[in-house]
Amino acid sequence: MLQSDLVRAIPFSEILGARIENLDLSKPLSESHIDELLVLLGRYGVLEFPAQSLTTQALRDFSARFGKLYISPGGRAQAKGFPEVMVLSNIVKDNQALGLKDAGQSWHTDMSYSKTIALANILYGTVIPQRDGRALGDTQFRNMHAVYDDLPKDIKHILDSKTITHDFNKFWEMMRTRPGNTRPALSDQEKNARTPAVHPALLTHPITGQKVLYANPGYAIQINDLPAHESEEMLEYLFNLQLQPKYLYSYQWKKNSLLMWDNIGTTHNAVADYGPQEHRYIERCQVMATRFYNDAGTSCPILFQPQGLNA
Numbered sequence: 001m002l003q004s005d006l007v008r009a010i011p012f013s014e015i016l017g018a019r020i021e022n023l024d025l026s027k028p029l030s031e032s033h034i035d036e037l038l039v040l041l042g043r044y045g046v047l048e049f050p051a052q053s054l055t056t057q058a059l060r061d062f063s064a065r066f067g068k069l070y071i072s073p074g075g076r077a078q079a080k081g082f083p084e085v086m087v088l089s090n091i092v093k094d095n096q097a098l099g100l101k102d103a104g105q106s107w108h109t110d111m112s113y114s115k116t117i118a119l120a121n122i123l124y125g126t127v128i129p130q131r132d133g134r135a136l137g138d139t140q141f142r143n144m145h146a147v148y149d150d151l152p153k154d155i156k157h158i159l160d161s162k163t164i165t166h167d168f169n170k171f172w173e174m175m176r177t178r179p180g181n182t183r184p185a186l187s188d189q190e191k192n193a194r195t196p197a198v199h200p201a202l203l204t205h206p207i208t209g210q211k212v213l214y215a216n217p218g219y220a221i222q223i224n225d226l227p228a229h230e231s232e233e234m235l236e237y238l239f240n241l242q243l244q245p246k247y248l249y250s251y252q253w254k255k256n257s258l259l260m261w262d263n264i265g266t267t268h269n270a271v272a273d274y275g276p277q278e279h280r281y282i283e284r285c286q287v288m289a290t291r292f293y294n295d296a297g298t299s300c301p302i303l304f305q306p307q308g309l310n311a
């Protein structure tokens with residue numbers, strides 16, 4: 001039981017999400033704050049910190065408190081002087097795109113194709129597209145703890161001993177099929193920088209200690225040790241199951257909000273409902289789950305033991 005209550009969380013909905021109102025993230029936080037935020041991240045999956053005023057460096061420093069930050073091997077869309085910060089934007093200045101304009105526009109889990117998986121994604125939005133008084137470009141989430149809980153017993157039994165292969169190229173190729181997309185096929189060098197990774201189908205979440213279904217439509221390509229047609233059928237079943245509306249939470253962006261989400265217990269999707277003249281600018285850090293997995297990989301999580309709290 002936690003004895004500290006440093007952070008006030010106001011839940012958004014039954015399924016996912018909470019707002020944290022009493023923290024100024026431009027100021028250094030104590031270890032106890034960080035531990036409490038990790039507990040809340042596991043519990044609510046998506047945390048919004050409204051009305052922040054952060055420099056790129058402050059975003060990087062806050063994010064780095066939770067684990068090692070990812071640096072994209074291609075070096076694309078990095079914030080100037082901060083390789084750990086990626087820019088998501090459709091703004092073009094002096095013929096130069098400020099960032100990636102179509103990141104994450106289909107259901108996926110960040111970095112599931114990596115041996116070291118991601119713990120959390122942290123986004124700070126300063127330009128949010130608007131139309132008729134409503135913000136556009138929502139980020140949507142699905143609760144993979146709840147999906148696991150609802151899996152029929154026989155499916156849990158089959159998946160319990162199975163691993164799934166995740167491949168970066170699956171999402172890339174899907175995006176290439178979209179009308180107007182100009183992405184070239186990945187080069188061998190790019191493929192070698194992100195070789196597919198294998199993880200248990202049912203992961204123990206290192207913060208909650210509960211199981212989640214770790215199988216996302218964006219990157220999961222194969223259930224290992226099943227005949228190919230059974231693997232395909234099972235994946236389709238798992239994707240259809242998780243796409244039910246009851247697992248969905250849609251976050252509507254507010255200017256200057258920081259949004260932090262759990263990349264083990266949720267999947268997400270960026271809604272592309274705004275045009276090129278409806279500008280969006282978000283800076284983003286990817287926190288890897290370095291504090292929760294060692295060389296034994298995702299089959300062997302290090303369960304969360306709060307250091308900063310009297311647990």
Ligand SMILES: O=C(O)CCC(=O)C(=O)O
Pocket residue numbers: 088103104105110121123137138139268269270271282284
């Ligand atoms: O732009 C967004 O809303 C989310 C994009 C995304 O998938 C990501 O940042 O990982």
Ligand SMILES: [Fe+2]
Pocket residue numbers: 103104108109110268
């Ligand atoms: Fe993503």
